Amino acid sequence: MATVSALFAGLLFGLGLMVSGMADPAKVMGFLDLFGLWNPSLIFVMMGAILLGAPAFFLARRRRRSILGLPMQIPAAASLTVRLIAGSAVFGIGWGLAGFCPGPALVSAAAGYPKAIGFVAAMIAGMLLFDQLERLRRR
Numbered sequence: 001m002a003t004v005s006a007l008f009a010g011l012l013f014g015l016g017l018m019v020s021g022m023a024d025p026a027k028v029m030g031f032l033d034l035f036g037l038w039n040p041s042l043i044f045v046m047m048g049a050i051l052l053g054a055p056a057f058f059l060a061r062r063r064r065r066s067i068l069g070l071p072m073q074i075p076a077a078a079s080l081t082v083r084l085i086a087g088s089a090v091f092g093i094g095w096g097l098a099g100f101c102p103g104p105a106l107v108s109a110a111a112g113y114p115k116a117i118g119f120v121a122a123m124i125a126g127m128l129l130f131d132q133l134e135r136l137r138r139r
Contacts, residue, residue, distance in 0.1 A: 002068050014107045020045040023107045025099025025115065032096050 014023075021027040022045060030039030063072055095101045100108065100119045108116030 002070055005068060013103065014110070017104045017107045023104040023111070025108075028095070028099045028101075028104070032099075 017023045020042070022042065027039060027042065030037060031042040033039075057074070060066075060072055060074055066072055091101070098105075098115070098119050100116060102123060105116050105119045105123065109120040
């Protein structure tokens with residue numbers, strides 16, 4: 001049941017990204033172009049996500065198990081670190097340069113867009129590199 005629920009949630013998320021325009025790099029770049037032809041429409045997408053997500057996280061923090069009976073996996077860290085800020089900056093720069101963040105990139109790659117396929121390949125390479133560097137750091 002958990003796998004079916006995850007598949008349904010992923011398909012719903014992907015559909016939402018496509019309908020909202022977040023899988024379109026031109027629309028994302030237009031949103032990020034504050035001093036040019038700014039397109040503020042993605043603000044409504046983000047506000048909708050926050051309005052739905054905030055109460056869900058509030059309720060989830062009070063639970064030990066999900067509706068499906070699985071353990072809740074909510075990040076516990078609440079402090080700002082140099083690594084968090086640097087990682088956020090790299091994420092934002094990548095998003096701004098490519099017009100993709102991971103979710104929309106996966107949707108666009110699945111739709112066969114070459115730029116998204118390249119972005120996802122680079123994203124996976126970055127994750128593998130990070131994993132290797134973390135293993136070296138822990139030794």
